[in-house]
Structures are given as C-alpha cells and as structure tokens.
Amino acid sequence: MSSLDSAKYPVEFEVNGEKQTIRVRAADILLYTLRDNLGLTGSKSGCDNGDCGACTILVEGFPIKSCLMLTVEVDGKQMTTIEGLRNSPVQNAFVKNQAFQCGYCTPGFIVNCEGLRNKLPHADKETIRVWLESNICRCTSYEEIRNAVKDVFSLEK
C-alpha cells in the first residue's frame, strides 16, 4: 500500500515557489500545517467550517478552503498562500481602494481574487459576484472590495 501505518506521513509540496518536505499526521488539517509548521500565518482561521473563506489558499491554481483539506492531500501539489502574493496587482488594488478595515478576511479575498484572475482573466461582473460569495467580511468592507476587484479586472465601477 502506498501509505504508512505509522502516525507520520511524509508530504512533499511546493508553497509560494519553495519546495517543502515535512512529516504530518494523516489527520492534520492544511490550514494549521501552514500556520503552525511552516509559519505561514497569513491564512486565517475564521470558522474552521468552510463558511468564511479566511483560510483560502490556491492549490494548483484553484481557491481552496484550507480548513477543509488534509495536509496529506497536497502531496506533490503546488500551493500559493497570501505570503506569495506580495506586491501582486490584486494586493495593490486592495491597498489602493482601502478594501479592508480590520484586515482579517483580506488574505482570503486576495487569494480568491488571484485564483479568479488566473482561471478566468476576463471574468464578468456576475462571475466575480459568484466567486466573491465564498468569502465573508465581518467589517462589511464589501463596497471597497468590489471596487478593488473591478480595478483588477478593469471593469467600470
């Protein structure tokens, strides 16, 4: 069988362009491996339940809620977290539009928007609306977030 009976599984992946090999429990959740084992604390825990989107990262370019993924599932995969999007056009648009208040939800929104930009660079307003529904902002910065995303997709505000 291609796995081990022992408690720790070796997992190899690339995160923000850097190769990592670590050993984890099969039951370890990706969000906490990123935060606690790799020090990538930009991805946040808001609900641990798939509801809020604060933990969103890109796996093979797709936005994924890292609170709902096991670390063993990303063996051999490429990931991008908010730390990998420093000075990206999406981050700059969020800064320019002041699209945050407390900022807790911001990594998730930026990562999701980056995923949309990669997968559907000509997304229309309806597609943007559907994708952004995956993230919640308790400070209700929605208007500014929408404006930032429209900037990214060069859409009229």
Added chain:
Amino acid sequence: MIPFDFEYYKPTSVQLAVKWFHFLQKKGKNPLYFAGGTEIITWARQNSIHPGAVVDLKSIPECNAMEMRNDKLIIGACVTLSALSAANSFPLLSETAQGIADQTARNQITLGGNICGNIYYRESVLPLLLANSRIVIAGMNGIREASIRDIFLRHLRLGNGEFLVKTITDRSYLSLPFVHYKKRQIGNVGYPLVTVAAFKKDSQIHTAYSGVCSFPFRSAQIDRELNDSSIPLSDRIVQAIDYLPAPLLNNAEGSAPYRKFVLKQTMADAVHTLESR
C-alpha cells in the same frame, strides 16, 4: 484540529480501493471512503465520527471521468461540483450544483461525496433521480450497475465496503426544458429551505425535492397530482403535498409550517413555468 489519528490510503485503481477497504475493515479500522473530505473533516473535527482509516478515491481514473460516450454522459464520483458546472454537459445538474455551498467549496465537494454524504440535503442527486441515471458501484464482488431510482431510497443503498464509481445519464435527458429553484432563509449561500428541480418530458412534468423532508426524493404520486390538469393548480398542490414521503423538516433553516408555505409557492412556480414551455 482533528482530535484523533487515522491512517490515509490513496489507491490508484477501483480494485485496490475495494481490497484495501476490506483489509482495513478486517483489521477493525472502521474505514471510510474519502472524496472531497469536506464532510468527513468537519465531522471528525467535531468528534462526531471516528474513522481509523480513510481511503481517498481521488486518484482513481474512473472516478475522475467526465465524457460523452455512446450517447451517455459519464461523470465520475470524484468530479468536483465546480468542474461539472463549468463543463455544463447537463445544464440542470450544473445549475443544481451551482446552488450548493459556494464557489470555493465547490472546488472540493465532489458529486459522489454530495450524493453519499450524511447531511439532509444532498442536492446534486435531484437531477440524477429525474433523469433515471444509472450508477456504477464497486465492491468485493466486482462492479455492478443500478438505476439510481431503485437504490437511492432516502440514502444511497450501498452494500458493505461498496463505493460509487460514476454516474451514467442518457443524452435524451440532458437538454429537456427544466427549472431549478433553491429557496434559502437568507442570501445566496447556504442550506435550502426548499429546493425543487424539475423538467418536462413528453408533456409531463417531473419534480424532485431537497430540504422538504430529511432526505432528497422524487415521488410518482406527487408528479401524478401535479400533472392532473383537470383541476386548478392550487388544488393539485394541496393534493400533492399529501404524498410527501415523510414529515416536513423542522430545523434551524426553517420551521415545518414555513417550509410548507415555501414549498407550495415553489411548486406553483415550477409547474406554472414548465406548463408554458
């Protein structure tokens, strides 16, 4: 954090998956098949399930298929809801899948995991029930095929150690006139108060429901009442509701009387729209 350990296996063939599952069962590991993992992780974190091992189906090629072959649409059990919506080969299924959870979660939730899950709603089964889809199931005795209508009775009746490999839908069902209504308590994301999926075939309206009872269903008696054009639609609906297969769901999403009110309205919208097509 998941407060206990389990083992993780990732077979690359249907046969290995079944074999390993049985082996783990014999060892007393209480294994679970694992697809998107969204329900298993949530429930394990809450300490309400305790698998000693999970068998991840996502590396099995047959479970990832999505193709048209001999006028049949084949969708593997591990195809994600976002992938099947994007392909849009079966528009009613795409629209139903688009109503489940949110776009990011749909990148993880699989068709098979949604159908075989334990939550009440399991909405993606509705179009398959309507289309009399066939399903391919793997077990220790090999592969078998069955009509989903015969074996989805409140839940998918799988034998010990069996798993859903793929669904097969006849092309003739893919482009029928359809409606899909999902009514929630609030907003565009979340579990349904009432979901109705329906299409029209040979002048007859066929309907299927989620959120109404504690399981998704379709009912020949309900369809018969709704198609009885000799009486006004409002009377048909009153009679149809007599045939609900179980008590109306009564939970945090909505009380039973409120669900009944929403169901009546949604049935009226569905029948009215499809009658005019």
